[in-house]
Amino acid sequence: MYPRGRPQAGHLVAAALLPFALLITGTPAASAAPPLGGGAVGLLADGSSSTVYLRAERNGVKVYNSARTKVIKTLVRGAKVSATKTVSSGYRRLTSGHWIRNSDLYVSTHLYMRTTVDGVHAYAAVGGSVVKVLDKGTVVRMTHTVVGGYRQTSAGNWIRNGHLAQTGSSGTWGSCTVTLGGVKLAVDSEAGHLVTVNGTSGSYAVVTLWDRASGVKCSFTKMRSEKGRVGARGIVADAKRKQDTFTTPAGTYTMTQGFSVGSVPKTRGVSWRKVDGNDYWVQDNDSVHYNEYRSGTSGFDTSDAEHLIDYKTEYRYAIVIDFNLEKVRKKGAGIFLHVNGDGATAGCVSVSKSFMVDIVHAVDSGDLISIKA
Numbered sequence: 057m058y059p060r061g062r063p064q065a066g067h068l069v070a071a072a073l074l075p076f077a078l079l080i081t082g083t084p085a086a087s088a089a090p091p092l093g094g095g096a097v098g099l100l101a102d103g104s105s106s107t108v109y110l111r112a113e114r115n116g117v118k119v120y121n122s123a124r125t126k127v128i129k130t131l132v133r134g135a136k137v138s139a140t141k142t143v144s145s146g147y148r149r150l151t152s153g154h155w156i157r158n159s160d161l162y163v164s165t166h167l168y169m170r171t172t173v174d175g176v177h178a179y180a181a182v183g184g185s186v187v188k189v190l191d192k193g194t195v196v197r198m199t200h201t202v203v204g205g206y207r208q209t210s211a212g213n214w215i216r217n218g219h220l221a222q223t224g225s226s227g228t229w230g231s232c233t234v235t236l237g238g239v240k241l242a243v244d245s246e247a248g249h250l251v252t253v254n255g256t257s258g259s260y261a262v263v264t265l266w267d268r269a270s271g272v273k274c275s276f277t278k279m280r281s282e283k284g285r286v287g288a289r290g291i292v293a294d295a296k297r298k299q300d301t302f303t304t305p306a307g308t309y310t311m312t313q314g315f316s317v318g319s320v321p322k323t324r325g326v327s328w329r330k331v332d333g334n335d336y337w338v339q340d341n342d343s344v345h346y347n348e349y350r351s352g353t354s355g356f357d358t359s360d361a362e363h364l365i366d367y368k369t370e371y372r373y374a375i376v377i378d379f380n381l382e383k384v385r386k387k388g389a390g391i392f393l394h395v396n397g398d399g400a401t402a403g404c405v406s407v408s409k410s411f412m413v414d415i416v417h418a419v420d421s422g423d424l425i426s427i428k429a
Contacts, residue, residue, distance in 0.1 A: 312326060335364045
C-alpha cells in the first residue's frame, strides 16, 4: 500500500503443439508445450515423500476446512501449498488439515535436474539455436514440460531429456535455515532467490536481493543491496500488525504475482498484469474480496480500496507480498514491494526503480521475501 496500508500466483505454460520443425531438426523451435498435472484429471502423489508441493491451477481456488463444509480462503493462480498424499472424493488433504479439489492443483513447476554427460546443448525457446553448452553434473532448474524428447527449462529453453537426471524429489537444495543481511529465515527447497529487508531505523531498511548457488544446500550470493523504505511507523510483528497503522509486517512471505502501471516487464515466473482504470486492491473489511485484486467496482466500497493506476510512479513495478492471505479483517490488505515514492510507505517495502527492475527479472513465483525489524 502506498500511504494508505497492501498480497498472491505463478503462471502455467499454455498448451500447444511443438512445431513440425522439431521432428525434422531434432531441436525444439518453440516454447509452448502441454504441462503435466492439473486440469480435470488431477494429480498423482509424489511417491518419494510424505509431503508434496503443489500450486493453484487458477485464481480463486478454494481451500476448505477439515470437514470440507466451509471455504476458509481462496488462492491465486500459482500459489504454492504443502500437501499430503491423501486424496479423497476428488479432494487433496493439505498438511494443515484443510482440503483443495485435486483438479485445482498442478505439480510445482520447479524441478532440479543434473546433466549426465559433457557437452549438453540448451536450445533457444524460439529458433532452436544453441544458447549454452553444459558440462556433466551441471544443475539446471527445469519444468515438468516434456515434448518430443526435450524438457523445457524454467527460462524457457530446451534440453534433451535423455541427458538429464533428477537430483531428488526436493531438488538439489533441500530446506535450510540461513541468516542473510542480518535476517534469519527458513528457506524451502524451491526458493531460488530471496529478498531480505532488515529494518535499520524508523521507516528505513536495507533491502538485499540474493541468488541461491546451484548444487549447494544453503549458499547464497548477494546480487544487489541498497537502502529502502518501509512503513512510516516502522516494522512490527506479523501477529500484531493492524490496518491503517502505517507499519510493515515482519515475517517471511512468498512472492507470486505482480502488476505495473505501464508495460509488462520480462519475468521469470511471477504472474503479471498491466493495470488500468478498472483495477483496485480491496481494503474494505466488510467485503468478501478483502485483500484481493479486483477488476471493476462490484462487491466492495471503492472509497476503501486502492485505485492502483493512481500511483504511476510507485506502481510502475510492484510485486505482491503474500501477507494476510487468510484475510483476517483489520489486519491489513495490500502489502507490496514497489518503486520508491516521495518517502515512507503505508506498510509496503519500496526501493529504487532500477533495483525493482532487477528484482522483477530475478525472482520466480514462490521465491521469498523476509522482513525483520
